[in-house]
Amino acid sequence: MSKRKLGRGVAVAGYGMSKFGVLPGLDCRDMFVDAFKDLVNSVDKGLDPKDVEANYVGCCGAWNWEAQAGIAKWCTDWANLVPIPSTTIDNACASASVAIRNGIIGIASGLYDVVLAGGVEKMTTLPTEGTTLVLATGADKTWECYAGYTFPGLYATMATAHMNEYGTTPEDLMAVAIKNHNNGAINPVAQMPNTITQIMEQRQARAREKGKPVPGWVTEMDFLHDDQYNPMVAWPLRLFDCCPITDGAACVLLVAEDIAKNFTDTPIYVTGTGQASGRALHSRDTLTSIPASQIAAKQAYEMAGVGPADIKIAEVHDCFTIAEVMAISDLGFFKPGKDAATAAAEGKTARDGIKPINTSGGLKCKGHPVGASGAGMIGEVFHQMRGEAGARQVPNMDVNLAMTHNVGAHGTTVVVQIYERR
Amino acid sequence: MSKRKLGRGVAVAGYGMSKFGVLPGLDCRDMFVDAFKDLVNSVDKGLDPKDVEANYVGCCGAWNWEAQAGIAKWCTDWANLVPIPSTTIDNACASASVAIRNGIIGIASGLYDVVLAGGVEKMTTLPTEGTTLVLATGADKTWECYAGYTFPGLYATMATAHMNEYGTTPEDLMAVAIKNHNNGAINPVAQMPNTITQIMEQRQARAREKGKPVPGWVTEMDFLHDDQYNPMVAWPLRLFDCCPITDGAACVLLVAEDIAKNFTDTPIYVTGTGQASGRALHSRDTLTSIPASQIAAKQAYEMAGVGPADIKIAEVHDCFTIAEVMAISDLGFFKPGKDAATAAAEGKTARDGIKPINTSGGLKCKGHPVGASGAGMIGEVFHQMRGEAGARQVPNMDVNLAMTHNVGAHGTTVVVQIYERR
Amino acid sequence: MSDMPFTATSFDKLCGEKKLMATRCKDCGKVELPPRPICTGCNSQNIEWTELNGKGKIVSFTVIGVGPWTMISEGYDRNNPYCSGIVEVEEGPRISTQIMGVDVANPENIKVGTPVTADFVERGSFSLVPEVANVRKTYLVFKAS
Amino acid sequence: MSDMPFTATSFDKLCGEKKLMATRCKDCGKVELPPRPICTGCNSQNIEWTELNGKGKIVSFTVIGVGPWTMISEGYDRNNPYCSGIVEVEEGPRISTQIMGVDVANPENIKVGTPVTADFVERGSFSLVPEVANVRKTYLVFKAS
Numbered sequence A, B: 001m002s003k004r005k006l007g008r009g010v011a012v013a014g015y016g017m018s019k020f021g022v023l024p025g026l027d028c029r030d031m032f033v034d035a036f037k038d039l040v041n042s043v044d045k046g047l048d049p050k051d052v053e054a055n056y057v058g059c060c061g062a063w064n065w066e067a068q069a070g071i072a073k074w075c076t077d078w079a080n081l082v083p084i085p086s087t088t089i090d091n092a093c094a095s096a097s098v099a100i101r102n103g104i105i106g107i108a109s110g111l112y113d114v115v116l117a118g119g120v121e122k123m124t125t126l127p128t129e130g131t132t133l134v135l136a137t138g139a140d141k142t143w144e145c146y147a148g149y150t151f152p153g154l155y156a157t158m159a160t161a162h163m164n165e166y167g168t169t170p171e172d173l174m175a176v177a178i179k180n181h182n183n184g185a186i187n188p189v190a191q192m193p194n195t196i197t198q199i200m201e202q203r204q205a206r207a208r209e210k211g212k213p214v215p216g217w218v219t220e221m222d223f224l225h226d227d228q229y230n231p232m233v234a235w236p237l238r239l240f241d242c243c244p245i246t247d248g249a250a251c252v253l254l255v256a257e258d259i260a261k262n263f264t265d266t267p268i269y270v271t272g273t274g275q276a277s278g279r280a281l282h283s284r285d286t287l288t289s290i291p292a293s294q295i296a297a298k299q300a301y302e303m304a305g306v307g308p309a310d311i312k313i314a315e316v317h318d319c320f321t322i323a324e325v326m327a328i329s330d331l332g333f334f335k336p337g338k339d340a341a342t343a344a345a346e347g348k349t350a351r352d353g354i355k356p357i358n359t360s361g362g363l364k365c366k367g368h369p370v371g372a373s374g375a376g377m378i379g380e381v382f383h384q385m386r387g388e389a390g391a392r393q394v395p396n397m398d399v400n401l402a403m404t405h406n407v408g409a410h411g412t413t414v415v416v417q418i419y420e421r422r
Numbered sequence C, D: 001m002s003d004m005p006f007t008a009t010s011f012d013k014l015c016g017e018k019k020l021m022a023t024r025c026k027d028c029g030k031v032e033l034p035p036r037p038i039c040t041g042c043n044s045q046n047i048e049w050t051e052l053n054g055k056g057k058i059v060s061f062t063v064i065g066v067g068p069w070t071m072i073s074e075g076y077d078r079n080n081p082y083c084s085g086i087v088e089v090e091e092g093p094r095i096s097t098q099i100m101g102v103d104v105a106n107p108e109n110i111k112v113g114t115p116v117t118a119d120f121v122e123r124g125s126f127s128l129v130p131e132v133a134n135v136r137k138t139y140l141v142f143k144a145s
């Protein structure tokens, strides 16, 4: 296979999102409408909804969480965009990125000029056990779930392998959570807008108020080692190694390159896109990297004509801390093993580090409404590349080239995309 | 919106399907593999699986019927096509057509040359009540299902409106079933390969064997009016107005026009594609046609540069008999009302009629594995256009231009595609 | 009520208070039932709640024997079918609804155009998942007068 | 057995007979567990069943407190967690499996490379839908020796 180019350039001209969090009373279409309204407001030169020609919506679990199939068409309807084609895509936690990639392809094909694409997820309708089970259906039900596997369990198995192969420590993983909380704490749209220190202090204050023994944590690592406050979810992963359960929707406005300036003076161009599939965990040659990430990244780099060193910032899939460690080596930013595992602890992936990763706070803090998360990632790079990230804006760096990396399930789908601001 | 053209031509070069029917012991990926194997065998000049670059799979209910989300990637895996991008699409009963349309768009964009696309559904794991409910989630759960609506109920409401507005009779609808059974009876891959007469005779013979009173039906209409043997499902629709519940998978091989002859000397070119969304039934201006069908058809006709009179044969969505009546007027083949309602009874849509419709036997007889049905439709036109339909080959007609029309849910998604043999 | 979002949850809550509420576009006046956050007439987001008088007429209908769980659990089955249909309310919009008080044993006797009035019933929900299915709520229905 | 399709259903049926069966490519010899209808080594469809000796070793693992329903219904929970992991069988391939007979209270004591042997247990199924969840079947598990 030779290098692939899209037949026509595509740009991101707008971004919108609903609240991310526990949103009682709002169903998928309600949240999608909130995201769509926010998107319309984000388009600098205005968007006439009548110009939108197609809607691609990622969603993983509405079939079970909401007893509603084919959610895209109801989102289209409630946004008053009928009769445009509406396509519901389920690629687990990469659903929104696959939806967006298909929107990009739709424009590249010449069929559309203006496409709405994103995702939505309503996850808090069931108790945690039910949500765990619905999420697990994204893995191989027959050959993984029957073995007792849950999503935290699958990533935990990769963490165990990483520790065994490279000497990675639980503290290396905790450092990823600390870094992402540092970013999320200054992200006004984050579900968990607090540093670990702030969370510690809140817990201590609450204990003090209730007249209970006040935990004597001094450092964030003290807190993260506390079995009561940071319990084991799937050994060796603890609660703070895991992203929260989130309701939310997010979407982007994709437009053909030649008309992008009609919508904004600062569009973000999609210069590379890659998508790959992976097998069940037990059928892979490695447990310490995600092969589909490497393949999707290679496709995106080749299409964009750039390499890992050229990427200024990246939003990568950190549903679990170990996922970020694997991502930053699979994407070529750090060497596999120790180099990747210690990048957060050494400040290399901080906002002021050599390769800022997940400046939004990542899925860990921003929240992970699974079908929508890939769109949320693009939101962060859209804002960073346009200098609109406020307190999170990375310092001393012109963010003219950025990447999103979205993993479906435990690596059975990966989408990598590269964006350029010209 | 001006007329749209695809940036690059696309052809169908192969077709495969699993058995359609009740297939105990086979899950979605098993059936998809059967369809894929059949597809590989169908490619005249051979297909090296390594040349397949993407897989789009439609599926409506695996989330509930099989507790497996994101089925595309597991189909890709079991067909040994990892790591190609795999996308799961849920647009209710139009899922396979939306999957195929996105495969077409993928090739048109320049990103792919060879794409596998189709669908799969495993519907017989639950009792009828459960299956009814899973299907209903394709409608508007909040505003239709809560009102007691099921899928037969929604189409029955359209039938009631059609009868009220145009004087359409139950016998007009029964004539559609009789015609489709006449076609399905000579389709070796049909789930119900029998004429109504054959079914009558089987039932009479069975009664005779068991020493029970033998029903005295003389005509097919006698049988179809028998409340015991053709019970009411949702008034005015009876059992034989409804398609069966079906397990099955089907897929097509899509290739770029410029390389189509590498695969076969008789590719079928996709010259028009249209897709539209529709609202819930109560929010439409009409109950006697499906607006999204008309819009999707207009797009497809404009892209192909042809009109209804040019189409030689069509596979249209006949999940219920009333659906075929509405389809053949929405697509412009017959006038709305009496003309469309009586077309089957008058033989106009028979194999030797002026506009043969559903020569395969339609969903009614071929079977309706909901997520796969759109691919099955293309199979029939593929065979008819290549003169490979055997006993079903339409007489005295060069089938060089054909159409597929696939409705998701009760018209919330419609895909119309036009094919040309050059 | 003025601060209730234009959602199904709000509508359900209002049904629980036996109020049949629609949304109304403050710009073009279009009344929407089901309620909507964006006007289908003019795309306005300038929406308010408005109470309906509960009167309407049957636009079309069916009689169903095998319904979803929410109906099965109420005792409806092949021998005890129910009528669902589309009702147009006097204020204009149409909604899907169960229609009570009609001759379900003889559907040919049910006439399009029959006047109906709103009523409310309480039932379980719509899902294969018991945690969701067992949540009870108030449903809008219509009754032939 | 030679005529059993290369499906999960066949594998389950064979588990019910306490047979741990894999598939083997007749062209290139590759053994596959889980069984597969198409060889991942050479794309051949020329496949046969082959019985495994049931011996393997732990490749990686985790210990889970909140499992899917199929585990919850067996009594596993935060206070009674279980170990799931990946086992490489002597014949080559790897499979996900529950691993019994390991120190789940002290996961740091569970070692990659520990030898295990196949065993079979009976349980309910994996679904939120009771009709599916309540179907019992025989599962392959591995036990630390």
Ligand SMILES: [Zn+2]
Residues within 6 Å of the ligand: C025, C026, C027, C028, C029, C030, C039, C040, C041, C042, C043, C044
């Ligand atoms: Zn208005």
Ligand SMILES: [Zn+2]
Residues within 6 Å of the ligand: D025, D026, D027, D028, D029, D030, D039, D040, D041, D042, D043, D044
């Ligand atoms: Zn082989």
